[in-house]
Amino acid sequence: MIPANIDRQLLKVQKPARYCGGEMGSVQKDREKTDLRFAFCFPDLYEVGMSHLGMKILYSLINAQEGMWCERVFAPDTDFETILRREKIPLYGLESFDPIRDFDVVGFTLQYEMCYTTVLNMLDLAGIPVRAADRGEEWPLIIGGGPCACNPEPMADFFDLFQLGEGEELMLDFLALVRQAKREGLSRRELLRRAAQIPGIYVPSLYDVAYREDGTVAAVTPREGAPAKVQKRIVKDISAMYFPENFVVPFTEAVHDRAMVEVLRGCIRGCRFCQAGYIYRPFREKDPEVLDGQARTLCTATGYEEVSLTSLSTSDHSRLEPLMEEMLPWTQQRKVNIALPSLRVDNFSPRLLELVQKVRRSGLTFAPEAGSQRLRDAINKNVTEEEVLATARTAFEGGCTSMKLYFMMGLPTETMEDMDAMLDLAQKVVDLFDSLPNRPKGRGVQVTISVACFVPKPHTPFQFEPQDTLEQFREKQKHLLETVRSKKIRVNYHDAATSRVEAILARGDRRLAPVVEAVWRAGGNLEGWDEHFSPQRWEDALSAAGLSGDFYACRRRDYGEVLPWDHLDYGLTKAFLIREDKKAWESVTTENCREKCAGCGANHLLGGACFEAHSGVL
């Protein structure tokens, strides 16, 4: 039952279904029979968070444990937030409506830096003091995980601990400790000390950070027996790894409202700008039989009409063809559509291409990321102009009249010629269309180039590189707009200010915690949404703290510098990252992991070679 005080408010807000749960697949448990309550918080709106596979995995995993009850919590939109504050309704779990401040553990997934202020806002809405140091024994443990935990330093003051890497095994180790601590009545301090001994758990309060006069980190020193380096956890055999048999199926539509199976983890490609390509290493595939079974189970349990084969690069699965052969008959019979995001068509066999074309119907997009071959080599984006044009030709001949090309600006080594090359490439696509005798008649072609601002991220070869300044970004954007001549080419770009804040936080240190807090106190919340983002709030908070945004965003790091995240080990050696950065400046590419091991170090997480063909080589 919805409690009356909440029920009374729901008709006053947009999309009340976001705030009352009760969906198919949501888990109800008996309060009396649970001894561990977990609030899984996604610091963004319901429709965004309900698309996150990581949440679905951990939700089901925790709820599969006897006596543990995991609930979902999303950020309320501003209309509901106003009501929650006015009516003094503390933030609650969607399953029980109980206030999450009474739970044992409150966990936030950190997917995107621009959600940091939302984390603080959610804690505050829950009535929980935002700073870890202000929380006594009576408060829940506040923990974090997800990709941004690879440098959580700007959020270190607010969290009790972070879980680095994959959660399927680590979460259970952690929850066993929480249970034991409750039983034995351990103090929070003691619990954290013991948690720090679990591989993959980073307890920031057990590390002292000293800075040099120039603002760089002098040293990070562990205390109370905490390890000098915390190594992220992975699951070695992902075919045997836990995977949910059911999802919560939202009533109101989510961004991705479909079944998902994760076909592989990691990525063999090594695009030098892509954080996910590094922090999720090493590459591991799930067996086709396992995937087929998981997809069937999920479709049966959820009734979804679409199943997505997700990963960072689905076409790199070595047995995609047998998987598709296995899945096509039953999905077609059950009228389930197969979605294939993240496809590269260059390595397809004709049969696989045929299988894929049976299910593929989404619009045509391609991500060359850079305009010139030279720059593509520098960022190790293994796409050639011929591939772009060949894909465009197939699509146009199939009746398509538009194409979207994704690029980045501000990449290391970039020049204005590289910018011009983006437009040249777009023009070549237009010319190709016009030259086709069998092109779709009647309509002209529309090529959209979408240009994002590059954000250097930790644990990538470009972690040492400066980001362009706002002025540089804006000049480049202006140049693009001025040089585009054809009406058949449309240029989309995003304001650079968001990317700058992202860059500051991505490579930030602990001195940014008061800045994040100040921005939140000044009203920062849901800042991933343009309408809620204000760059001025960040600039103000930075200068009030005596810090410079340029120091974090636009500074080149010396290879010898101690980086704020150097004590967090994602399996990659710094020597490898330096090697890759140097190769970028020489426009030299690196083979993908399947062709040749580049020696990044991540194989040590497996305890052997990443690919059988390489064993014995290392």
Add this chain to the structure above:
Amino acid sequence: MRLIRVFFEKRDRAKYISHLDLTRCMTRAFARTDIPAWFTEGFNPHVYMTFALPIPLGFEGLRESFDFKLSEDGYPLERVRDQLNAALPPDIRVLEAAAAVRKPEAITWADYRITLWDPAGGEALAADWDRLLAKPAIPVEKKTKHKIQEMDLRPLVTQLGRRVEAESLTLDLRLPGGGAMNLNPNLLLGALWADRGREAEYVQVVRTAILTGDLAPFA
């Protein structure tokens, strides 16, 4: 092929889902069962389903209905009910699946139980309501797709019951429902707010019955 009418209730958490969301929820519920439901043909085949009188977001319904077609005539109707119940969230319950008797056009009335709460108290609410009902006419503007239409609600409202409590007023009303003429209680409540100068703090609307012209439950 048999036309089957499914009667269900939609309560508590499920009252906040829109008609579109309810349709999607039912579609997926069918996909979780092995009920041999007939699919529409064409580019995007889906379970054929029609709702006789869609229920607005925010209302509970005690006996709502939709129709679908069984492609296997002999499939037991209790199984339809039980399978759907296993496949639906707890706050949507199928009460019965039966062969459709009347045509959806036969729907003429809908009964609602409306409860209003206000710090002013039940007596004051009742006084406001009685004053509205005592008027010779309750003119409102009804927006349709193309135009704004003036209409008088007074002759459309039948009061079946009225209960006053300390903080609340509960009304049982019969209003026109169906394709020919449909009065959404929110329109009537809007007139009440306009007349008393403000909204009640909290309103609950439950559609208790859907009736045909002869006042029989829609079957």
